[in-house]
Amino acid sequence: MRLLVTGGCGFIGSNFIRDMLTRHEGISIVNLDLLTYAGNRQSLADVEAAFGGSRYHFVRGDIANSELALYLLEEHKIEAVVNFAAESHVDRSITDATPFVQTNVLGAQSLLDAARHYGVRRFVHVSTDEVYGTLGPDGKFSEATPLAPNSPYSASKAGADMLMRAAYETFGMDVVVTRCSNNYGPYQFPEKLIPLMYSKAMADEALPVYGDGLNVRDWIYVIDHCRGVELALMKGRPGEVYNFGGDAEKPNIEVVRTILAALGKPESLIRYVTDRPGHDRRYAMDFTKAARELGFAPAWDFTRGIAETMAWYRANGDWLDSVNSGAYRQFMASWYGERA
Numbered sequence: 001m002r003l004l005v006t007g008g009c010g011f012i013g014s015n016f017i018r019d020m021l022t023r024h025e026g027i028s029i030v031n032l033d034l035l036t037y038a039g040n041r042q043s044l045a046d047v048e049a050a051f052g053g054s055r056y057h058f059v060r061g062d063i064a065n066s067e068l069a070l071y072l073l074e075e076h077k078i079e080a081v082v083n084f085a086a087e088s089h090v091d092r093s094i095t096d097a098t099p100f101v102q103t104n105v106l107g108a109q110s111l112l113d114a115a116r117h118y119g120v121r122r123f124v125h126v127s128t129d130e131v132y133g134t135l136g137p138d139g140k141f142s143e144a145t146p147l148a149p150n151s152p153y154s155a156s157k158a159g160a161d162m163l164m165r166a167a168y169e170t171f172g173m174d175v176v177v178t179r180c181s182n183n184y185g186p187y188q189f190p191e192k193l194i195p196l197m198y199s200k201a202m203a204d205e206a207l208p209v210y211g212d213g214l215n216v217r218d219w220i221y222v223i224d225h226c227r228g229v230e231l232a233l234m235k236g237r238p239g240e241v242y243n244f245g246g247d248a249e250k251p252n253i254e255v256v257r258t259i260l261a262a263l264g265k266p267e268s269l270i271r272y273v274t275d276r277p278g279h280d281r282r283y284a285m286d287f288t289k290a291a292r293e294l295g296f297a298p299a300w301d302f303t304r305g306i307a308e309t310m311a312w313y314r315a316n317g318d319w320l321d322s323v324n325s326g327a328y329r330q331f332m333a334s335w336y337g338e339r340a
Contacts, residue, residue: 001024001026001027001028001079001080002028002029002030002076002077002078002079002080003020003027003028003029003030003078003079003080003081003082004029004030004032004069004072004073004076004078004080004081004082004120005017005029005030005031005032005081005082005084006031006032006033006063006081006082006083006084006085006111007032007033007039007063007083007084007085007086008029008031008032008033008044008058008084009031009033009035009039009040009041009043009044009058010033010038010039010040010043010084010085010088010189011038011043011183011185011187011188011189011192011222012084012126012183012222012225012226013031013033013084013085014040014043014044014047014187015185015186015187015222015223015226016082016084016226016229016230017029017031017044017047017056018044018046018047019223019226019227019230020226020230021047021050021051021055021056027055028054028055028056028076029055029056029057030057030059030072030076030078031044031056031057031058031059032059032061032063032068032069032072032085033058033059033060033061033085034060034061034062034063034085035060036087038088038089038189038191040187040189040319040322040323041058042319042322043187043319044056044058057076059072062107063083063085063103063107063108063110063111064102064103064106064107064110064111065110066110066111066113066114066117067114069110069111069114069115070114070117070118073114073115073118073120074118078118078120079120079121079122080120080121080122080123080124080233081111081115081120081122081123081124082124082126082229082233083108083111083123083124083125083126084126085103085107085111086103086104086126086157087099087100087103087104087153087156088128088153089153089191089192090130090151090153090154090276091191091276092153092191093151093152093153093156094151094152094276094277094278097152097153097155097156100152100153100156101152101156101159103156104153104156104157104159104160105156105159105160105163108125108160108163108164109160109163112163112164112167112173112175115173116167116171116173121174122174122175122176122233122238123164123167123173123174123175123176124175124176124177124178124229124232124233124236125160125161125164125175125176125177125178126178126180126229127157127160127161127177127178127179127180128154128157128179128180129141129179129180129181129182129218129243129245129283129285130149130150130151130153130154130157130280130283131147131148131149131154131157131158131161131179132145132146132147132148132149132179132283133147133148133149133150133154133280134148134150134280134281134282134283135281135282135283135284136281136282137282139284140245140284140285140286141179141243141283141284141285141286142243142286142288142289143179143240143241143242143243143289147161147162150278150280151278151280161177161179161241164177165177165239168238168239169239173238174238175238175239176232176233176236176237176238176239176240176241176242177240177241177242178228178229178232178241178242178243178244179241179242179243179244179285180220180225180228180243180244180245180285181217181218181219181220181244181245181246181283181284181285182217182218182219182220182283183219183220183221183222183225184219184220184221184222184305184306184309185221185222185223185305185308185309185312186222186309186312186313186316187222187319188222189323190320190323193252193255193256194255194259194306194309195313195320197255197256197259197260198259198263198310198313198320199320200269201259201260201263201265201269202263202265204265204269205269206269206270206271207256207260207269207270207271208271208272208273209252209253209256209270209271209272209273210252210272210273210274210275210276210279211272211274211275211276211279212253212272213251213252213253213256213270213272214251214252214253215251215252215279215280215281215282216249216250216251216252216281216282216283216284217249217250217252217255217282217283218245218246218247218248218249218283218284218285219246219248219249219250219255219302219305220244220245220246220248220298221246221298221299221300221304221305221308221309223299223300224244224246224298224299224300225244227296227299228242228244228290228294228296229244231290231294231295231296232290232294235293235294235295236293236294237293240293242287242289242290242293242294242296243285243286243287243289243290244285244287244290244296244298245284245285245286245287245298246298246300246302246305247287247298248298248301248302248305249282249284250302253270255306256270257270258306259306259310262306262307262310263310
């Protein structure tokens with residue numbers, strides 16, 4: 001199968017590409033990535049060395065460039081598109097929503113237009129549980145839960161999800177949408193909770209925790225998510241949505257304490273900071289449909305997954321140092337400093 005994967009130099013996309021090429025000899029992938037601040041070509045250096053020029057091709061470009069996307073579809077005779085490309089950090093969407101609308105909504109539509117014009121067989125759009133909004137102390141999100149996004153980021157992802165639905169209903173495109181809970185694992189950019197807390201703990205810096213730290217997330221190891229997207233690609237029904245979760249609900253403060261314990265660092269490093277505006281209280285995913293129709297089940301529990309994640313960051317300090325610096329670090333220092 002010949003795939004166009006967008007955003008493949010990001011956290012989840014790079015793990016997906018590596019996993020697919022390593023496990024499937026019949027897969028070839030074109031990776032279209034703009035290489036914004038969170039896209040790192042170094043994350044796929046091993047893939048380029050092993051498969052570059054044969055089963056793997058990297059192209060720097062914007063999914064909003066429909067002419068480029070159409071050219072790649074035609075040039076490489078692409079059979080399916082997997083769209084990971086997105087602006088994905090809630091905090092940054094609060095300070096400026098414009099890039100999120102440009103990439104997550106307009107970019108997704110441009111990519112859809114190119115795929116429809118070419119006649120691609122399948123289009124998998126990778127979304128998020130955040131489009132559902134927030135939960136109380138009980139219950140889980142199902143695919144039938146109404147969309148109720150509470151941040152500019154999640155609103156932009158919900159907009160893209162609706163465009164996917166429209167492409168199926170209006171044009172009969174073979175579109176599948178996946179929605180997943182919080183990912184963690186190797187190659188995650190340090191704006192997200194786990195790598196951010198790891199980096200700060202290793203530097204003996206204060207660990208900023210929003211509000212009371214009791215916001216709950218359902219954590220899924222990134223390879224479990226990648227396997228779910230693969231199942232949706234291979235087995236999903238056109239026009240359907242599939243939820244993926246890790247069955248591992250944890251309050252943020254528990255995750256932070258777990259990281260500190262794993263690193264032998266004191267809890268005195270924790271600093272509670274002013275809560276984020278519109279901070280959803282709890283997410284939890286019901287993935288019964290994906291289990292029934294696709295055979296999905298998470299293989300990594302949180303204990304195993306967080307241990308492997310900490311071990312990977314310890315062994316790959318050069319990679320973390322390469323992305324945990326410069327303009328982004330200045331932004332984070334400013335953001336948390338204003339809320340301390």
